[in-house]
Amino acid sequence: MDKYINAPLSKEDAAGLRAGDYVYINGTIYTARDAAHKRMYEALERGEKLPMDMESNIIYYMGPSPAREGRPIGSAGPTTASRMDKYAPSLLDLGLRGMIGKGKRSQAVIDGITRNGAVYFAAVGGAGAILSKAIKSSEVIAYDDLGTEAIRKLEVENFPVVVVIDSLGNNLYETAVEQYRK
């Protein structure tokens, strides 16, 4: 089912999403991948504040290619989410409402999703050119020295994703594959 949601994502909107829904995201999302997650995690361990508030926000696991002049961003598709599994449960407990990536998640992340009413979305991996068209602006807000791995604030319009794990723990990767196994 096609749905349109706003980001930041309210708890109510997140609860209404089901695994398999085709969703278009509008609003503000943030990027972070391996190195930024490691830094955020270490900041939390030291009791420091994070560079962005997690509450109701969506993190896109993505490190773009450089933008050409006059464009907001370069190629911008999802990276493999499981590399962030070590860090995601802590962020979910701080109110992170959505994650966009590709690939499987650990049981600890799935538990974090259901415990907090969050959602895991997949964007189409390897479709960075087409996905970049849905990103209207991009601004580095933290960890600038990490280059492509810096935390970016993105404004997106109808950014296309699929709900893979919903707030009830339904997992599209398991159910959909079963359907076409011969």
Add this chain to the structure above:
Amino acid sequence: MRTISCEEITAAVKEMCYEACHYLTPDMKEALVKARETEESPVGKQILSQLEENLEIAGADQIPICQDTGMAVLFVKIGQDVHIEGGLLEDAINKGVSLGYTDGYLRKSVVKCPIDRVNTKDNTPAVIHYQVVAGDKLHLTLAPKGFGSENMSRVFMLKPADGVEGIKNAILTAVKDAGPNACPPMVVGVGVGGTFEKCAIMAKEALTRPVNQHSDIPYIKDMEIELLEKINASGIGPGGLGGTTTAFAVNINTYPTHIAGLPVAVNICCHVNRHSVREL
């Protein structure tokens, strides 16, 4: 003896980096179109259409097909009657990679040391495999390799008693474990035989063989066909969201091995199976 200048090599490599990250080879495009026509899952079909559109946008607007423009892997076949002039071949190649990734707005994804992980900021060094061959030509194949799929690749040191079934199981296990992480539809490069490192390099090189071209060895060709059918019956599908297109091809290369061993390497590539070829 024929002389080839380092400048010429650098210029070719620079161009190849750019080309490979923006345009796929015709066999990959054909495979994508064919898969979109035969895919049984509606979601799978939609994803394959998106990938086709993604390729068009990449070419028309000069946006890399995928943001992970990879680590540059090169297969260099150097004729033994070639003389390289003006510096070291390796430096000439790395200069080409540096220029290609910097001037070409490609992502710099290489860290200098795997432990402290500081980015080299120009995507160097490349991983270069050299082979000395007959003749006076320099043959370059550049394959920028993304790590979503690279991370799902495996080496299995099987026993001779494991036989053909063992090889097939190893390949199917690697593909099943890779699932949605490797950005299916995948291309599966396999190296069977040789030693620990030889099978891995063969698996990587197998990815540069066109997806519509089988092994010359009849029983290997049969195995490629059988495994592709089995992989496409796994249900994984485009994007791992279910469907009948999980791989475009299984390319198997072989090499003599030891009486005590049966090494099998499975190098998985995503649907952005990039390579560019030049002969100087």
